[in-house]
Amino acid sequence: MTNTYIESFPAEAKVVRAAFYSSFLALAIGGLFGIIQTLHRTGYYRFMDSADYYTVLTAHGVLLAITFTIFFLVGVFTWATTTSLDRPVEDIRFTWAWYGLMVVGTVLTAIPIFAGFTDSEMSASVLFTFYAPLQGHPLFYFGLVLFVVGTWLAGVDWFRSWWAWKQEHPDKRIPLPTFMVLTTTLMWYIATLGVAAAILLFLLPWSLGLVESVNPLLTRTLFWFFGHPVVYFWLMPAYMMWYVMLPKISGGKLFSDPLARVVFVLFLILSVPTGIHHQYLDPGIAEGFKFIAMTNTMFLLLPSLLTAFTVVASMEHGARQRGGTGYLGWLKALPWRDPVFAGMALAGLMFAAAGFSGMINAGMNINYLVHNTFWVVGHFHLTVGTAVALTFMAVTYWFLPQVTGKALWNRSVALGQVVLWFVGMTFMSNAMHRGGLLGIPRRTAEPQYDGFEFEAAVGSVGELDAQIALGGALLTLSLVLFFANVVGTALNSRSDDLPANEYADTLSGPSDAPLVLDNLKLWTAIAIVLVIFAYSFPLLSIIERGGLFGPELTELPVHIGLGLEYLWATTISTVTTASETVVALGAEVNW
């Protein structure tokens, strides 16, 4: 007799499963592009033109940072609300609708990106950040909008569940997983306003030829308004797993429910007013605004540092209940053989290292040292690439049986997979950080220059490249093992011997948490006030300086593959793009 998620919520399990599979597909393609880039950049194996590298990089960034993470997290959040509120979604058709919208958005975004590999005029090799005046095909922006709207509707779905539950349980505290979902969703709503404004008001009309030009600094600032909190959108579900799953798998209880709530409230109010720290080196933004963004960013460390304590303490509780002793000896008593545990623990460990490089990134003037260098790439491969991705892969080993009703194909392979990821990422990310300190830039197909060489303090650039290639190879192997397990599990037959669908109890429960913590309206209001405080003056100043639609610009649709000829082809392609979009517009109107 089991009590898995699929038995309790068969309809929801299908949606969650679909979301997971969508995210794994993105992970597979994105991962493949990852190894291609690794080998190309380091010069070990180059089979494509360097211009195509940027198409690969765009696909890698969008598929992994947006598609993989967000599809996975909507699955987790749906699981979390249904499980912790113990009620099915209000309307499963609505749930499928937002999932479908996200799929359509992804496909529409992917079309112009992948068209970049062909000779077609359509392309969107504008990277994950799509800074104007680089211009993607309108479909790229349109797809992103649909995808984001899909996530908004998903948020509505979770809120509906909570509202309905609250009618029936007016005096109960919000269950912790639902609380985490709701605060994260609110944060996401505020954050996506930035990218929605950037795309809907400026980039989409501009790519369609409706407006002449854009203010590059303004759209860039609006992007980072969204671009920083989006990392918390990826990270919050990983944190949630560390709070509600890890203690249980460690054999213990969550150390403190109230502090977990405090942490999520802090993320809600502090995530957004920090984006300018990505623009420390931007001309046109006053130093004072940058300093304010830095203070906010530094205080955003607090919830993460608190999380470190609470999560480790919960693990320690488990270890001691399992018989662990001593100051550090308890570590031995943890269930290291369980891939779910080992993966999450290693992800957390990597995140501790990422926290450090993040602290450096957060510093204002020290940013001169690391800005846009390979260091940054090393940093976010530890955060989203390990803390988030490895946690997601590890919990997949727990979730898959829950949503399929089938036992995991092979636990040893799973353990090997998470350990390989840890080792591979150690090599790759370490070398990236070091390379960054030498001034090796990020986002470059061939970081080998004619006029000068990078000087390594220890070892050589060649050794760093070797480390990166080795790391990339191990990560790819790890991914292969992961997919073997996913496919193997999917092909398994149904099992009756699966763990029940549960999450961790708490040592210090919600009753210890002040009621005000559950006042989402209050925290949202504070978050909005902080955002207005941090952003209104910089935005006004940018608009005052450069105008709402900026200076006259040469549009630069990124048609990769034309190489140098690109330059003189620009004029021609601009004309054709314009006529194309007129046709496209006409087609849309006819609909």
Next chain:
Amino acid sequence: MSQTAEHEASNETSEHVREIGHDEFDPIGTLTLIGIYFLILVFLWFFMYFVEFLGNDPTVVSGTLVFLATGARSA
């Protein structure tokens, strides 16, 4: 330390050997670990700022706030 039971057994498949409630749990191991982390952070911060960063001359210093009269000529 309030740890009392000194049972020597650790195996990942073993069940709980004891229940530890809220009041009897002192996360001294966590404090130890996180204390080490704290020291690493402080050391690395100073290292990165004063050795790696300030040693990476030249650095952008107080810019003269002279505005060129010729500024922008807008269209």
Next chain:
Amino acid sequence: MNIHTYEKLWLVAAMVLIVGFIATITYGSVGLGITMVGDQQDTVEPTELDDERFSDPRVAQVGENEYEAYVTAQMFSFQPDPIEVPEDSEVTFYVTSRDVIHSFSLVGTNVNTMVIPGEVAEMTVEFDEPDEYGVVCNEYCGPNHHNMEGMVYVVPEDEFDLTELDAEAPGEVETGDDIDVTATVENRLLDPIETTVTLEIGNETVSEDVTIDGGETDETTFTVDSAQLGEGDHEWTVTVDDHTDSWTVTVADELEDDDADDDADEESNENTDAGDDADDGENGTEDETDTDETESDASGGDGE
């Protein structure tokens, strides 16, 4: 809300850490004078850039040891390239873009800024020792982004000058006429320079010593008898220190057309000083149709 003592301890430690970080950065800003790229400069029109700074990207001397470097970034080059500045100098870079977002980053240093069209990044940097730094664009700017690089040379004081040489001569003369070769030498330093202008033509070498005050321009004209050179093409070279300007004059029995006179004036080599880095022109000049430095004269193209 009950928080464990250890966790309170950690909370305090975390706050100390955060405040310590902010304090360190503030010390760097206030105590050490590290300044952020900011909004010091007014905006510009990226497709025009015809003010005196960016119409002719260059290094200019503004004080005894103070220089300003006006730099433009465009797909996929920097102008000027290389940038040459003297040792023991304070150089303020003004960097802007003609097209998309780039960066201007001196490899192995803390000189690093985004270059955003419409905005001008201002950075003041002190260079002590002679050295050379690679410059990269570290923001993706298009399919040839990885080829976008430049150099900054910090040269010893005595090797540094800001001399601009531009020499002109008719392209074609009739045998017997005089050939006037005019060397225009601009001294962009603040102090006067003493130097020698040398013309080599055929087997002849003539030279003249000149003294040029700071910021002044000197014109030296050499007159050569074409009869002595004889019929045919003759290459001539004007040299001032290590700057050269070189072209060819044709001595013919009879001029083919009378419009040759007009052409002759324009047939001077535009790219003074740029002899050794002509390559970058390929990428750079494509976008520059709006600048004064037009290459409208087809015959004046870089024949070499």
Next chain:
Amino acid sequence: MRISKGALLIVIAFIAPLIVELRTVLAWVNVELTVLESVVLGIGLIGVILVWALWPQSQSNGTESAETK
């Protein structure tokens, strides 16, 4: 076995960052390791850990017989 197989695997994995960082740290005190030396050192360390983890298995049956897996 002094520690479980799972924990042993993690400990061995943990050698990777240690060795990689050790090389840089040593360079600061002017000890420059080559890649080969680092690899040898890493393998050596793993060997020591394996010996440490496996050695007492034969002699400590009496005290740690509770372990089954």
